[in-house]
Amino acid sequence: MSLIDRIAACGPYDAGLYLDFCVDGARIGAVRRHDLSHFEGFQDLLTISDDRLSLDPKLTTYQARTGAMARIANDLRDRGQVPGWRDEAYPVGVKFSAPALFQIERAVVPLFGFKGYGVHMNGFVRDHQGIKLWVGKRSQSKPTGPGKLDQIVAGGQPVGLGLKDNLIKECAEEANIPAALAAQAVPVGTVSYCTSRPEGLRDDVLFNYDLELPAEFQPSNTDGEVERFYLWSSDQVREVLETTDDFKFNSGLVVIDFMVRHGIIDADEPAYTDLVAGLHR
Amino acid sequence: MSLIDRIAACGPYDAGLYLDFCVDGARIGAVRRHDLSHFEGFQDLLTISDDRLSLDPKLTTYQARTGAMARIANDLRDRGQVPGWRDEAYPVGVKFSAPALFQIERAVVPLFGFKGYGVHMNGFVRDHQGIKLWVGKRSQSKPTGPGKLDQIVAGGQPVGLGLKDNLIKECAEEANIPAALAAQAVPVGTVSYCTSRPEGLRDDVLFNYDLELPAEFQPSNTDGEVERFYLWSSDQVREVLETTDDFKFNSGLVVIDFMVRHGIIDADEPAYTDLVAGLHR
Structure with missing residues (x-):
């Protein structure tokens, strides 16, 4: 060694195993194709296409996006998909110096591949x-x-x-x-x-x-x-x-x-x- | 500012303005399309295609490649294309830790886009x-x-x-x-x-x-x-x-x-x- x-x-990771996660057309994360079934129950919040999951563009505010993402995160938790829930909010955006688009429980951040x-x-x-x-x-x-x-x-x-x-x-x-x-x-x-x-x-x-x-x-x-x-x-x-x-x-x-x-x-x-x-x- | x-x-540079410079199929540099005419007289040493200049694969040793590249470098100098000739040899390879493929006058390195x-x-x-x-x-x-x-x-x-x-x-x-x-x-x-x-x-x-x-x-x-x-x-x-x-x-x-x-x-x-x-x- x-x-x-x-x-x-x-x-580096194998990008072919992931779908982009997008808000307003901008990639802010990536979800394992393998995990896609976890998100299929949220057709009112997420559009799933061949190469991406897109958050509903009608969610235009920090608060609205935060609420929608919390619904998904809580559901993942309830189905036992989130080890180590922390009750700690992470800001999520395109990059560190850009304004955050929403906040979300820290423990789910890797499931969405958010920064x-x-x-x-x-x-x-x-x-x-x-x-x-x-x-x-x-x-x-x-x-x-x-x-x-x-x-x-x-x-x-x-x-x-x-x-x-x-x-x-x-x-x-x-x-x-x-x-x-x-x-x-x-x-x-x-x-x-x-x-x-x-x-x-x-x-x-x-x-x-x-x-x-x-x-x-x-x-x-x-x-x-x-x-x-x-x-x-x-x-x-x-x-x-x-x-x-x-x-x-x-x-x-x-x-x-x-x-x-x-x-x-x-x-x-x-x-x-x-x-x-x-x-x- | x-x-x-x-x-x-x-x-970053506009890669479209450059052709790769390759040795044995590996990219080791890039030449401005604008400068291509300087290299057209060396058909015995270089093959020029749409996307690359390739050094003759029959040049298999450090010494042979160094000699060929020196011929081209000296010609560029004689035609006034190399300001600041230094008489200082630079090693050229795929990366710093890889064995050098040849050496060449330092002042021409940017003309070939060598590392x-x-x-x-x-x-x-x-x-x-x-x-x-x-x-x-x-x-x-x-x-x-x-x-x-x-x-x-x-x-x-x-x-x-x-x-x-x-x-x-x-x-x-x-x-x-x-x-x-x-x-x-x-x-x-x-x-x-x-x-x-x-x-x-x-x-x-x-x-x-x-x-x-x-x-x-x-x-x-x-x-x-x-x-x-x-x-x-x-x-x-x-x-x-x-x-x-x-x-x-x-x-x-x-x-x-x-x-x-x-x-x-x-x-x-x-x-x-x-x-x-x-x-x-």
Whole structure:
């Protein structure tokens, strides 16, 4: 195995297995052909053609679309199609900077292949030996990636909160990082991927932050979502990435992005250009 | 103007205006249809069809292909089609990590739309006010981007030299940075673009490095390629990027990448995802 396998795990999907999901003619998601039967009962809201599902164009407001999509989402839930319902609203639109067309329960986002957004933060400690990274082990009760390794702090991006504000909230919940310390986190770019997963199509952009932590800082989880934390040297983290499948599929990319930006992965390594390109799709 | 205009300046090209350049059926470049007449005299080396120029498949070795391409390149030069001949050999292949198929004079690379590679280094100084960036003003005698603003050190990636070794060499030539100091430069990722320019198609990957310089360090040019250096606050650099066209088209991207990685551009700024995506095409 190698770092490139982590990239490949977020690799391209077979578009032939999906139908576009469109609002006003614009593609905003993709639904597995295999799942189409779930949507056939909503002929008053959805038009299904050979290549797309289209939301009724008479739904012209955020509120009307949100109500229609909630009816479908609730029905999917009632039929047991939505593991890990969260009661957390995600905005859905053509892209992050465009106005959202509606909001919808976070757990159904991959079933529709809507774009998803999250904040991921690498917490690290610098000493004379180099960089150590804090790594979280996700709780076994998480609906996605239970027991997998993750950043010290990571979370989805809900409706009505800025990225940095969301990060500070997640820092408190996931690792008990005080707000004043969390506010020092530096935005350092994004990673993006569009890949087929058991839960559907993950078409995500993750906003990455770095936070250099004091050597004496010890994270502790407050919301039950993290089982434990490790402080590993960058060599240890790299070895885990290269020899195991222990990191959650997308969290591995965020670690690779960190290693690229901090020169832990050298530009003269043969796979370098493929690695960097693989972080931005 | 805005940072997004700098990204747009490296934006997609109109593929309809180009023919693929192929070796053994693999596309390795693209030639402007407008320039096709330059190649029509080489029917023993090139087959021209509706959508591509193909190098004679009987040229099966690096050496044979290099010799054939040199014949074409020299002819282009003799007919005045190659400004800024450099006597510097570039390796050409399907991608950076693939074995090169041949080498060719650097100045003709855009005329064939071959992939080009370079090293670009942001030199910076950190003090209590934040980050200052060293900016170079290119000599008026440079064949590309004369008088434009650039990184403190930047150069093409020639045959037979590793990236870091090339960077250390360029650090000495362009800014008189001692090798021991240059060796501390940190590889921090790439930017890539494929865009139509007066000189042809620029399908480039730039390997970016950061070097934190001592406050007292003063760069000085030794090869006549840099007219002068400025040490500007990150706010000043951003203002120049946002209000002028003074940076060389690709050097602007390298500065934006620096600003993204150091949190000078905030993730909550509306254009953020488009900016980051625009650095990786």
